[in-house]
Amino acid sequence: MTIKTSKTANRSPIKFYTLGGSNGVGKHSLFFKLKNLNVLIDPGIQSNTDGVDVRKKNFDKLDAILLTHAHIDHIGALIAVMENHPQVRVYCTAATKMLVEQAFNKRPDISPPNLDLFMKRIYAMKYKDAFCLGRGIDISFIHAGHILGSASIIINTPEGNYLVTGDFATEARGLLHPFIAPDLDLRGLISEGSLVGHNFPSATRGQDHFLGEVGRLIENNQQIILPTDCLSVFQEMAIIISQEQTKGKFPDCPIFINNWLKDSFSAYAEHSSSLFLARENSKKIGWNFMVLEPFYSGSNPESLGRFCYFAGPAHLKRSFPKDFAGKIVEQGGVMVTDSRLSSSQVKKRVLPQRKMKGNIAQLKCSNHISGADLSSLIEQMRPENVVLIHGQKHALGRFGRKLSMPSSVAEIGEEIKL
Ligand SMILES: [Zn+2]
Ligand SMILES: [Zn+2]
Numbered sequence: 143m144t145i146k147t148s149k150t151a152n153r154s155p156i157k158f159y160t161l162g163g164s165n166g167v168g169k170h171s172l173f174f175k176l177k178n179l180n181v182l183i184d185p186g187i188q189s190n191t192d193g194v195d196v197r198k199k200n201f202d203k204l205d206a207i208l209l210t211h212a213h214i215d216h217i218g219a220l221i222a223v224m225e226n227h228p229q230v231r232v233y234c235t236a237a238t239k240m241l242v243e244q245a246f247n248k249r250p251d252i253s254p255p256n257l258d259l260f261m262k263r264i265y266a267m268k269y270k271d272a273f274c275l276g277r278g279i280d281i282s283f284i285h286a287g288h289i290l291g292s293a294s295i296i297i298n299t300p301e302g303n304y305l306v307t308g309d310f311a312t313e314a315r316g317l318l319h320p321f322i323a324p325d326l327d328l329r330g331l332i333s334e335g336s337l338v339g340h341n342f343p344s345a346t347r348g349q350d351h352f353l354g355e356v357g358r359l360i361e362n363n364q365q366i367i368l369p370t371d372c373l374s375v376f377q378e379m380a381i382i383i384s385q386e387q388t389k390g391k392f393p394d395c396p397i398f399i400n401n402w403l404k405d406s407f408s409a410y411a412e413h414s415s416s417l418f419l420a421r422e423n424s425k426k427i428g429w430n431f432m433v434l435e436p437f438y439s440g441s442n443p444e445s446l447g448r449f450c451y452f453a454g455p456a457h458l459k460r461s462f463p464k465d466f467a468g469k470i471v472e473q474g475g476v477m478v479t480d481s482r483l484s485s486s487q488v489k490k491r492v493l494p495q496r497k498m499k500g501n502i503a504q505l506k507c508s509n510h511i512s513g514a515d516l517s518s519l520i521e522q523m524r525p526e527n528v529v530l531i532h533g534q535k536h537a538l539g540r541f542g543r544k545l546s547m548p549s550s551v552a553e554i555g556e557e558i559k560l
Contacts, residue, residue: 153301153302153329154301155301155559155560156174156175156176156297156299156301156304156330156559156560157174157175157557157558157559157560158172158173158174158175158332158557158558158560159172159173159555159556159557159558160172160173160531160552160553160554160555160556160558161173161186161554161555169186169187169215170184170186170210170215170216170308170309170334170531170532171183171184171185171186171216171219172184172306172332172531174297176275176277176279176297176299177277177278177279177299178277179205179206179275179276179277179279180202180203180204180205181204181205181206181207181208181275182204182206182207182208182223183207183208183209183210183295183306183308184208184209184210184216184217184308185207185216185217185218185219185220185222185223186215186216186218186219187214187215187216187218187219203227204223204227204230205230205275205276206230206231206232206233206275207220207223207224207230207231207232207233208232208233208234208281208295209232209233209234209238209242209293210234210286210292210293210294210295210306210308210309211238211241211286211288211289211291211292211293211308211309212234212237212238212241212242212245212289212290212291212373213289213309213373214245216308216309217242217245220232220242220246221246221249221252221260224260224263230263231263231264231265232263232264232265233264233265233267233273233281234264234265234266234267234283234291234293235266235267235268235269235283235291235292235293235416236266236267236268236291236413236416237290237291237409237412237413237416238266238291238292238293239261239264239265239266239291240291240409240412240413241290241291241373241406241409242261242264243257243261244372244405244406244409246260247405267283268283269283269284269285269293269319269416270282270283270284271283272296272298278299278300279297279298279299280297280298280299281295281296281297281298282295282296282298283295283296284296284321284322284324285318285319285320285321285322286307286308286309286310286311286321287310287311287312287313287314287315287318287319287320287321287509288308288309288310288311288318288321288509288510289309289318289373289378289509290318290373290406290409290410290413290416290417291413291416292308292309292310292318293308294306294307294308294310294321295308296324296326301329302327302328302329302330302526303326303327303328303329304328304329304330304331304332304560305324305326305328305330305331305332305333305523305525306332307321307331307332307333307334307511308334309334309336309509309510309532310333310334310510310511311345311508311509311510311511312511312515312519313344313345313346313515314346314418315345315346315349315378315382315509316349316382316385316418316419317378317381317382317417317418317419318378318417318418318419319416319417319418320418321511323519323522323523328523328524328525328526329525329526329527329560330525330526330527330528330529330560331520331523331525331527331528331529332529332531332552332560333511333516333520333528333529333530333531334510334511334530334531334532334533335511335513335516335530335531335532335533335537335538335541336510336511336532336533337508337510337511337512337513337533338512338513338516338530338533338534338537338538338541339513339533339534339536339537339538339540339541340512340513340537342506342508342510342512343506343507343508344512344515345507345508345509345512348375348505348506348507348508349379349382349507351505352379352505352507353379353382353383353386353392355478355503355505356368356379356383356450356478356505357392357393359476359478360392360393360395360448360450361393363447363448364448364474364475364476365443365446365447365448365449365451365470365473365474365475365476366449366450366451366475366476366477366478367451367453367466367467367470367471367475367476367477367478368380368450368451368452368453368477368478368479369453369454369455369456369457369458369462369467369477369479369480369483370403370452370453370454370456371454371455371456372402372403372405372406372454372455373406374456374480375480375507375508375509376452376456376480376507377403377406377407377410377452378509379507380397380399380407380431380450380452381407381410381419381429383397383450384397384429384430384431385419387430388430395447395448395449395450396430396432396446396447396449396450397430397431397432397449397450397451397452398431398432398433398434398435398449398450398451398452398453399431399432399433399434399451399452399453400433400434400435400451400452400453400454400461400462400463401433401435401461402453402454402455402461402462403452403453403454404433407429407431411429434451434453434463435453435463435466442469443466443469443470443473443475444473451470453467456479456480456482456483457482457483457491458483458488458491458492459491464491464492467492468492468493471492471493471501471502472493474501475501476501476502476503477492477501477502477503478502478503478504478505479502479503479504479505480504480505480506480507481504481505481506485502485504488502489502513537513541516541517541517544517545520545520547520549524547525547526548526560527548527549527560528542528545528547528548528549528550529549529550529551529552529558529560530542530549530550530551530552531551531552535551538551539551
């Protein structure tokens, strides 16, 4: 445990503002004034319902952009902000850089030559390597345990150390290096609390339950379709199932994915050396995935035997293989969803004309820190100030009041001094 020795009285504070939504999962963007450096951590999503449009944000100057991870609610507005600030450089981990490129590659409004120019302005940093932004301000990325490439950011200033967690998870789920509290005297902690107030099982319990349930269905020779987003916990589960199969700990079956998910699976494979899994298993990571669609989309699932089919996007629209999914469920297979859509929404989207036989299972898994874990982490880190963001405002507020140390919930656009 770190013992605080410093006094804050004579030190000037750092200031930050939350832009584009601190009070709700999604739309994560923070604007820092560090000495006379202006630094944006995550541009957030391009347009959002909070009435804050970061494209129109008029930063008088912007010196650097730092990215925590490549979820769209954090990077959606990246290209728009880079366009408005043609000199600004972007820093993130190597895997995040690759995922950013994949995300913007899919966007029709950005031409490939233009995307190349933007990518040249994004600098891939190694975990734990500190780099200087100028004015005695050092930055380093540490593992956040949330998705491939995800990072928490340590800001080291002459006035003290600050930690911006981004989305993070402290529980080791096996695939990613979990977030580990840095051994630092922390003047300020800006932490996400997406799961504060939510009734989610702990990450490892959620994972065990998922593997147990899906494994049992496969043992019973079921065909399973799992609606999955890129960079979601279910995608993580697909890799873990594949790994467990190589160890003989999960029943054998093909793991199919659809074309829509292919790139993000390749990103995990390409950056596998940065995974916790790689440390544990050296090069023996199983990547037993087959892209099922579009090749089989016209065929009858019955001919395929038992399988797990991870298919995106999870909202079941656009590229999601609706017809094939419908056939699987109609023939007695099971659709396993996360808890975002209700089973009636699932029915409406996948089987509008047909009678559903009730083969929809919902499994809750998470890659965020839970409220209970967050309070023990704060206790362990003993920061002088805690600011909570990126969760539900009322839940964060209640949580903050329960903490025994100074804490607050950031309001959008409010200036916060730490
Ligand atoms: Zn987020
Ligand atoms: Zn995220």
